[in-house]
Every structure is written in structure tokens, then in C-alpha cells.
Amino acid sequence: MSDELDSYRAKHYNSDDPIVRLLEEKIESLTKELEKLRQDLNWYKGELEKLLAPPYIEAIVLDILPDGKVIVRSSSGPNLIVNVSSNVDVKKLKPGSLVALTQRGSTIVEVLPEREDVYVKSFEVIEKPNVHYSDIGGLNEQINEIREVIELPLKNPELFKEIGIDPPKGVLLYGPPGTGKTLLAKAVATESNATFIQVVASEFAQKFVGEGARIVREVFELARRKAPSIVFIDEIDAIGAKRVDMGTSGEREIQRTLMQLLAEIDGFKPLDNVKIIAATNRLDILDPALLRPGRFDRLIEVPLPNFEGRKEIFRIYLQKMKTDGDIRYDILASMTEGFSGAEIKNVCTEAGYIAIRNGRKYVNMTDLITAIEKIKAKNNKAKNSDRTEKYV
Numbered sequence: 001m002s003d004e005l006d007s008y009r010a011k012h013y014n015s016d017d018p019i020v021r022l023l024e025e026k027i028e029s030l031t032k033e034l035e036k037l038r039q040d041l042n043w044y045k046g047e048l049e050k051l052l053a054p055p056y057i058e059a060i061v062l063d064i065l066p067d068g069k070v071i072v073r074s075s076s077g078p079n080l081i082v083n084v085s086s087n088v089d090v091k092k093l094k095p096g097s098l099v100a101l102t103q104r105g106s107t108i109v110e111v112l113p114e115r116e117d118v119y120v121k122s123f124e125v126i127e128k129p130n131v132h133y134s135d136i137g138g139l140n141e142q143i144n145e146i147r148e149v150i151e152l153p154l155k156n157p158e159l160f161k162e163i164g165i166d167p168p169k170g171v172l173l174y175g176p177p178g179t180g181k182t183l184l185a186k187a188v189a190t191e192s193n194a195t196f197i198q199v200v201a202s203e204f205a206q207k208f209v210g211e212g213a214r215i216v217r218e219v220f221e222l223a224r225r226k227a228p229s230i231v232f233i234d235e236i237d238a239i240g241a242k243r244v245d246m247g248t249s250g251e252r253e254i255q256r257t258l259m260q261l262l263a264e265i266d267g268f269k270p271l272d273n274v275k276i277i278a279a280t281n282r283l284d285i286l287d288p289a290l291l292r293p294g295r296f297d298r299l300i301e302v303p304l305p306n307f308e309g310r311k312e313i314f315r316i317y318l319q320k321m322k323t324d325g326d327i328r329y330d331i332l333a334s335m336t337e338g339f340s341g342a343e344i345k346n347v348c349t350e351a352g353y354i355a356i357r358n359g360r361k362y363v364n365m366t367d368l369i370t371a372i373e374k375i376k377a378k379n380n381k382a383k384n385s386d387r388t389e390k391y392v
């Protein structure tokens with residue numbers, strides 16, 4: 001049939017015939033459309049395959065056995081001995097590699113890219129913090145105490161060994177927000193030449209559901225690698241509050257994270273050269289397990305600054321600014337009773353803005369007093385709206 005058609009065409013083909021031309025154009029456009037539809041079809045097929053494919057299980061390689069099998073710890077729990085799919089380059093596998101396992105958990109099908117970044121982002125690592133004790137106002141007693149329990153053992157561990165006492169593994173700083181707890185921890189890291197690793201405990205459970213315990217483990221592994229180091233855990237009450245019931249999975253997750261933290265602290269060796277500083281605004285709600293001997297048995301209160309403290313903090317910030325040279329520190333301190341260090345810093349910054357708005361390049365007492373009034377008014381407003389919320 002097709003031969004007949006070809007010979008008919010050969011006999012009657014006339015490319016000048018408008019009908020033939022029209023038909024040829026039509027064929028060309030239909031061929032293009034067909035090609036496009038084929039591409040679409042392939043794309044949909046691919047998507048469908050992805051949607052129907054079972055999910056993979058993430059696992060960490062623990063060891064590679066001589067027979068080519070691999071021991072992994074799966075994210076869903078147990079350690080497994082698995083095969084490696086032939087399209088995976090076995091040379092790329094090493095203990096610690098992240099891999100994807102088939103649903104039934106029997107074969108490694110892919111080596112996943114290093115994901116430490118995701119975790120590292122959740123904790124800040126400062127190799128060389130640049131905060132000094134002289135940047136902190138009104139906390140001399142606290143500085144002395146933290147030097148004795150953190151700086152001295154980090155710098156001279158042998159001193160403790162010789163005498164035969166175990167230096168504390170860490171301290172707990174407690175007090176109202178903005179009083180300089182983070183600043184103190186950073187300063188002790190600077191002055192002890194230690195790496196500063198900061199984690200915010202509330203993020204353990206919130207950001208990485210189901211992974212809090214793993215992050216705790218990774219933080220301490222990193223701390224040991226970067227020793228001497230200080231692990232600073234801010235808002236420790238987010239994982240360390242005493243709990244009565246553990247009904248929800250979220251609560252159990254927090255509990256697991258806390259258990260891992262306690263296990264890490266208990267596992268510290270004095271020579272690891274890792275110290276831990278935790279901070280909280282809520283000492284009253286902490287689980288007593290955290291405060292047991294050998295854990296956070298050193299508590300340092302970081303209170304709101306007193307009159308002298310406030311003067312010192314004003315001095316620290318105003319010395320870095322341009323002023324008219326006529327600053328009355330006692331007046332500033334007496335006007336700011338109840339202010340935290342953070343609020344005093346805000347007063348100084350605000351006074352700077354006021355000076356700029358007034359076309360000046362230096363700050364004077366009037367700017368500072370205006371700034372104090374402004375921050376007081378803001379605090380009162382916040383307090384009132386708090387109260388209203390409670391009664392609504």
C-alpha cells in the first residue's frame with residue numbers, strides 16, 4: 001500500500017500546487033506538535049514515577065565490612081548491615097557518610113551530599129571571639145568566678161590534675177534578659193583562647209523535629225574537634241524545664257534531647273578541654289537533674305546592674321562615642337534604675353540617633369535623657385499591653 005502511495009506521489013507530485021504546499025506545512029506543524037507532546041509525556045511519566053516511588057531512608061555509614069557490605073545507622077533507629085547498589089561508587093563511602101537506603105532498608109542507592117552545614121547553621125561557631133572582660137560593666141564578681149571555673153582549667157588543666165581535683169565541667173548563668181550572660185560567655189572564651197560554639201536550646205527541638213538529640217551529639221563532637229572550646233547553650237530552659245507529663249511526641253522529643261545533653265556532660269573527660277556554659281532567665285523551672293553534682297553544680301547569678309554597674313556600662317558605650325565631654329554618669333545611672341545592660345546600650349544608640357536628627361556629630365546629656373525617657377515610655381507601654389492581654 002505504501003509503495004503504491006509513493007509511486008502515485010512520484011507521478012503526481014507538484015510542489016507548486018497550493019494544496020500540496022498547504023498539506024506539507026500542515027504536516028510540518030503537526031510533526032512539531034507531536035514532538036512537543038512526546039516531551040510533555042516523558043516529563044509527566046518522570047513526575048509520576050517520582051510520586052509513586054517509595055521514600056528513601058536516610059542513614060549514616062558506621063563501617064565498611066571486608067565483604068563490601070556496610071553497617072549503617074538508619075535515621076529510623078537500628079543499625080543495619082546493607083548492600084551497596086552497583087551504581088554507587090563504594091570508594092565514596094566512609095564512616096560518617098550520609099546515604100539513602102531503599103524503603104526496605106536493604107540497599108544503599110545514593111551517597112548524599114555532606115549536610116553538616118544545615119546543622120552548623122543552627123549553631124554559631126566563633127573561632128576567635130573578640131569580647132573582653134573590659135567590655136562588660138558591673139559584673140566583676142561574676143567575671144572572677146567564671147575565670148576560676150572556666151578560664152583557669154582551660155588554660156592550666158595540669159594544675160587541677162596535680163592537686164587531684166576535677167574542675168567543674170561547666171556553669172549555669174541565670175538572671176533577667178539582656179544582663180550580659182552571652183557577653184560573659186564570649187569574653188571567657190576570648191580570654192581562654194577557646195572556640196566559642198553557641199546554640200539556642202529552643203531551636204534544638206523547633207527547627208529540627210526529631211533531630212534534637214543528634215544535634216546535641218554533633219555540637220559536642222565539634223566542640224571536641226575544636227578544643228579548647230566553650231559550648232554556650234542559651235535558653236537552656238527550653239529543653240531543661242522539669243516536666244510532669246510527657247504525653248505528646250514533642251515533649252518526648254525534648255526529653256530525649258535533654259537526656260542526650262546530660263549524657264554528653266556526664267561523658268566529659270576533664271582533659272577534653274571542653275567547657276559548657278548554659279544560660280537561662282528561668283532558674284525556677286529547671287529540671288533538678290541538670291543541677292546535680294557533676295553537671296551544672298556551679299550557678300552564677302547575673303542580675304540587673306546596680307547603680308555602680310549602670311555607670312560602668314554607660315561609660316563602656318559612651319567612651320566609644322563622640323560626646324560633648326560633659327556627661328554626668330551619676331545622673332544617667334540614677335535615671336535608669338531597673339534597666340538591663342542591653343537597655344543601657346539601647347539608650348546610648350538612641351541618643352546617637354537623636355544627635356544625628358538634630359544635625360550634630362556628638363551626643364550630649366539632653367540626648368541621653370531624651371533617649372532614657374523614650375525607652376522608659378516604651379517599656380511602660382509593653383508592660384501595660386501585657387497586662388491588658390492577661391485580662392482580655
Ligand SMILES: Nc1ncnc2c1ncn2[C@@H]1O[C@H](COP(=O)(O)OP(=O)(O)OP(=O)(O)O)[C@@H](O)[C@H]1O
Binds near residue numbers: 138179
Ligand atoms: N553588663 C553588661 N555590660 C556591657 N554590655 C552589656 C551588659 N549586659 C548586656 N550588655 C549588652 O546588651 C546586649 C545583650 O546582652 P547579652 O546578649 O549578653 O544578654 P543576655 O543576658 O545573654 O540576654 P538573654 O538572656 O536575652 O540572652 C549585648 O549587646 C551586650 O553588649
